[in-house]
Amino acid sequence: MLTQNKILPLILCILFFFSSINQAWPQSVEKQAVLAILTLNIARFTRWPKPAFSNAEATINLCIFGNNMVQQSFESIDKKVINNRSIHVINLSRLRNLKQCQLLYLSELEQSRLIPLLIELKHQPILTLGENIKFLQAGGMVGLLDIKGKIKLNINLTIVKQSNLNISSRLLKLANIVDTLSQSR
Amino acid sequence: MIIKTPAKQFLTALIIYFSYSTIAYTNQDELINLSVEDLLNVEVISVAKKAKSLNDSPAAIFVITQDDIKRIGATSVPEALRLAPGLDVARIDSNKWAISARGFNGRFANKLLVLIDGRSIYTRAFAGVYWENQDVMLEDVERIEVIRGPGATLWGANAVNGVINIITKHSEDTQGGLLVAGGGTEEQGFGSFRYGGKINTDTTARVYIKGFKRDENTHELGGEAGDDWDKVQGGFRMDSQLSLHDKLTIQGDAYRSEINQNSKFPQIAPPYQTNLNESIDSFGGNLLARHQHTFSSTSNYSLQVFYDFYERNETFINESRHVIDIDIQHRFALLDWNDIVWGAAYRYNHDNFSNNAFTEVNPSNRNDQLFSAFIQDEITLIDDALWFTLGSKFEHNDYSGFEAQPTARLMWAPHHQHRFWGAVSRAVRTPSRLEHEMNTIQTVIPPTPRPATEVLLEGNTNFDSEAVISYEIGYRTTFINNLSIDFTAFYNDYQNLRSGEPGQPGQYNPVTQSIPLPLQIENNYSAHTYGLEVSTVWQMLNWWRWDASYSLLKTDFNKQDAIDTIGSSPQQHVSLRSSISPWNNIELDVLFRYVDTNTAVSSFGTATIKDYVSMDIRLAWQPIANLELSLVGQNLLAEKHFEYRQEFITSDTEIDRGMYGKLTWSF
Numbered sequence A: 001m002l003t004q005n006k007i008l009p010l011i012l013c014i015l016f017f018f019s020s021i022n023q024a025w026p027q028s029v030e031k032q033a034v035l036a037i038l039t040l041n042i043a044r045f046t047r048w049p050k051p052a053f054s055n056a057e058a059t060i061n062l063c064i065f066g067n068n069m070v071q072q073s074f075e076s077i078d079k080k081v082i083n084n085r086s087i088h089v090i091n092l093s094r095l096r097n098l099k100q101c102q103l104l105y106l107s108e109l110e111q112s113r114l115i116p117l118l119i120e121l122k123h124q125p126i127l128t129l130g131e132n133i134k135f136l137q138a139g140g141m142v143g144l145l146d147i148k149g150k151i152k153l154n155i156n157l158t159i160v161k162q163s164n165l166n167i168s169s170r171l172l173k174l175a176n177i178v179d180t181l182s183q184s185r
Numbered sequence B: 001m002i003i004k005t006p007a008k009q010f011l012t013a014l015i016i017y018f019s020y021s022t023i024a025y026t027n028q029d030e031l032i033n034l035s036v037e038d039l040l041n042v043e044v045i046s047v048a049k050k051a052k053s054l055n056d057s058p059a060a061i062f063v064i065t066q067d068d069i070k071r072i073g074a075t076s077v078p079e080a081l082r083l084a085p086g087l088d089v090a091r092i093d094s095n096k097w098a099i100s101a102r103g104f105n106g107r108f109a110n111k112l113l114v115l116i117d118g119r120s121i122y123t124r125a126f127a128g129v130y131w132e133n134q135d136v137m138l139e140d141v142e143r144i145e146v147i148r149g150p151g152a153t154l155w156g157a158n159a160v161n162g163v164i165n166i167i168t169k170h171s172e173d174t175q176g177g178l179l180v181a182g183g184g185t186e187e188q189g190f191g192s193f194r195y196g197g198k199i200n201t202d203t204t205a206r207v208y209i210k211g212f213k214r215d216e217n218t219h220e221l222g223g224e225a226g227d228d229w230d231k232v233q234g235g236f237r238m239d240s241q242l243s244l245h246d247k248l249t250i251q252g253d254a255y256r257s258e259i260n261q262n263s264k265f266p267q268i269a270p271p272y273q274t275n276l277n278e279s280i281d282s283f284g285g286n287l288l289a290r291h292q293h294t295f296s297s298t299s300n301y302s303l304q305v306f307y308d309f310y311e312r313n314e315t316f317i318n319e320s321r322h323v324i325d326i327d328i329q330h331r332f333a334l335l336d337w338n339d340i341v342w343g344a345a346y347r348y349n350h351d352n353f354s355n356n357a358f359t360e361v362n363p364s365n366r367n368d369q370l371f372s373a374f375i376q377d378e379i380t381l382i383d384d385a386l387w388f389t390l391g392s393k394f395e396h397n398d399y400s401g402f403e404a405q406p407t408a409r410l411m412w413a414p415h416h417q418h419r420f421w422g423a424v425s426r427a428v429r430t431p432s433r434l435e436h437e438m439n440t441i442q443t444v445i446p447p448t449p450r451p452a453t454e455v456l457l458e459g460n461t462n463f464d465s466e467a468v469i470s471y472e473i474g475y476r477t478t479f480i481n482n483l484s485i486d487f488t489a490f491y492n493d494y495q496n497l498r499s500g501e502p503g504q505p506g507q508y509n510p511v512t513q514s515i516p517l518p519l520q521i522e523n524n525y526s527a528h529t530y531g532l533e534v535s536t537v538w539q540m541l542n543w544w545r546w547d548a549s550y551s552l553l554k555t556d557f558n559k560q561d562a563i564d565t566i567g568s569s570p571q572q573h574v575s576l577r578s579s580i581s582p583w584n585n586i587e588l589d590v591l592f593r594y595v596d597t598n599t600a601v602s603s604f605g606t607a608t609i610k611d612y613v614s615m616d617i618r619l620a621w622q623p624i625a626n627l628e629l630s631l632v633g634q635n636l637l638a639e640k641h642f643e644y645r646q647e648f649i650t651s652d653t654e655i656d657r658g659m660y661g662k663l664t665w666s667f
Helices: A005-026 A031-044 A066-078 A110-121 A133-137 A159-160 A182-185 B006-024 B066-071 B077-081 B435-436 B561-568
Strands: A061-064 A085-092 A104-106 A126-132 A140-148 A150-156 A177-180 B060-065 B085-095 B097-102 B114-115 B141-148 B162-167 B176-184 B187-200 B203-212 B231-241 B246-266 B273-296 B299-311 B316-333 B339-356 B358-359 B363-382 B387-395 B403-414 B418-429 B438-445 B450-460 B466-480 B485-503 B514-541 B544-557 B570-580 B585-597 B599-602 B607-610 B612-624 B627-634 B640-642 B653-656 B658-666
Touching: A031 A061, A031 A066, A031 A126, A031 A140, A031 A150, A061 A066, A066 A085, A110 A133, A110 B273, A133 A140, B006 B450, B060 B066, B060 B203, B060 B485, B077 B085, B077 B097, B077 B141, B085 B450, B085 B653, B097 B114, B187 B658, B246 B438, B316 B585, B339 B544, B358 B435, B435 B438, B485 B561, B514 B561, B544 B561, B612 B640
Parallel strands: A061 A085, A061 A104, A104 A126, A126 A140, A150 A177, B114 B162, B450 B514
Antiparallel strands: A140 A150, B060 B141, B085 B097, B141 B162, B176 B187, B176 B658, B187 B203, B203 B231, B231 B246, B246 B273, B273 B299, B299 B316, B316 B339, B339 B363, B358 B438, B363 B387, B387 B403, B403 B418, B418 B466, B438 B450, B466 B485, B485 B514, B514 B544, B544 B570, B570 B585, B585 B612, B599 B607, B612 B627, B627 B658, B640 B653
16 A cells, blocks of 8 residues: 555656656647748748838738637737838738738638639739648648648749749748649649 | 645646646747748647637537547447537447437437538438448548537538538548458457549549448347347549639449347237347448539539438338439628628438338338528628628428528637637428338237237328527637637527327227227427537647547426437536557557436337446557557446437347457558
């Protein structure tokens, strides 16, 4: 029979044993948090044409279409200042009023809605970001793909240029340049 | 801190432990200082997804994922459904289940609508689901959505207490081969094979075949219950992107099974009941095509056509049924603040019953039609925060005529961590073919001093729809990191529930030495039910998740005798599940379930079924990337336990403890 004062150390021992299992998992970071900070950095390396902003003080509107987890992860970059403009995060629950956005982050949108949406946004100065290969195939600009636990940056450069957006070569060097327009159709 | 009891010691240990283990989560503020190069080199995980995402539907919805199905070791759809709160899943014997949401359970439960990839599997025969006829390749299921409460506006009649939506994966996501094989004590042997490929650049497809043999359980009098069965099923699915705007899906399945059962039939001569072991031949198939056209990102339409067929031959009833269904839906946005969905559907049923010594269905053939239309508008009251949904379904069927089923729903999202919703809806359960046109010998009451009484259940063509008005409120939150909680409370007011009214006893029959007593189906009961459902997911550590749910259901009838006709579902359900993956290639899952006492009604009398606790364990090991070996123990806490008594015929059966091993190889 265990006496009472032996129980606590025993439980702690068991739990700390489990903690050692925890160490067997690599020191990993929540994916959504990394995607949000990467989006901020991509915005930093992007130049919009002048008409994209109403005036010199206008915010960079980052529109988020995603569930509550995605929305939460972008909370930390709201009001951050980059290139003398501050980021304004707008959570969209419906795909409307998209012209107000300079960046549009689309998390998990079915292909049948994604394809017409990206066609409608063609030539608009809106940098579109998504999370999978289908997003790029549908004509999305920046794909943040999870390849075996690491984020790979993919950029559809032709489509970016069609929209008069300019992404810095410093960022392009780190990215995989894709051209899904000529590949798929 | 002064520690007195082991419970407090345990709590203290937990607190110390978690203050230690939270280090594992990296602060988002630290990330902001990293360069793009560094960010692209960080190891990312998304384990807490289930614990953190909140559903945006203004309804009590619970999603069972592919991972859940796999990790509890479910071998059938009903076993997977046991995870959902508010759902009562009871196994009658090896091949029969009683499944319902928010009460009114039974093998012939009639207030739940079930769809597989948009195909309704609800039969007009008894207004319910033959669960033993329904199967899918479980590995190819994407998710099962369980919606408690009326879903009639969008889904159609008979979604009185809930809708179950089984959704299989797109064929693009099931490319390559998959081989599953296993066997054990109750699951004596099972195997399935699927292969998916690309037909051309725009078309993917898969084919599958599966089969199983399940063992007998224990008969109420001891010994084998004679309820073993086997089944073979095959099918396919093809998805094609016809153009940028058009998608086409064609899919189909076919099955055949031999179902054994031990039945008790009434008879006029002593001992007034006879036992029979019989083998049922049951087969069927379906074919579905769906075309989806997208006009723009806010407007699309879909056209779906399906054909479904089944036949079963048993002593009590011989039935074949053919269903053709055409369904069209159109969704569009209007004036920036309306999302409108409307649709229309037509369903044609052709059935054929052959009469036997117990049952007579008159007329034995019938064709019937169902016309329906619906419209629903989701109105944005406050941008990205408050929505009001208003809609109604209208239908005309050949049994109860015109029906309207409106709903009003409100959804409020004040913050990304909180969702509130409320709804008021009306739904109807339309009459079944057998309620209208079947006559059967329900039971024979042995002679007392009076002669034997032959109770004859008589269908009634005036039997009308059962109706409910339902009030629901709900709240979902993830106010603590890695923890989500979903609360729902409901109050349902039912009218015109089915009752059995004894008529005038007939003349004494000197040949059979009995008196016939007709029992006519009427709409004389009403009831109200109320209750709550809570479900929670806690991602305690990267490698350890807890899922728990609790459901409470109270039922009050207008008449004392209603409980002896309708029965009463368990008041409380508890489910607790722990999912551990201490290493990448090991999974250990433990599922506990508590089911409260319930009252099942049958022609053998009312049975009070004792509450029970059951435990399932699954251990899986992935020695190499494409191979998984698993060992599953089901109903481990007792050698056998009783879950439900069928309304008539089937002998009471206790469900045995089972173990099986399984191999899954993908290539």
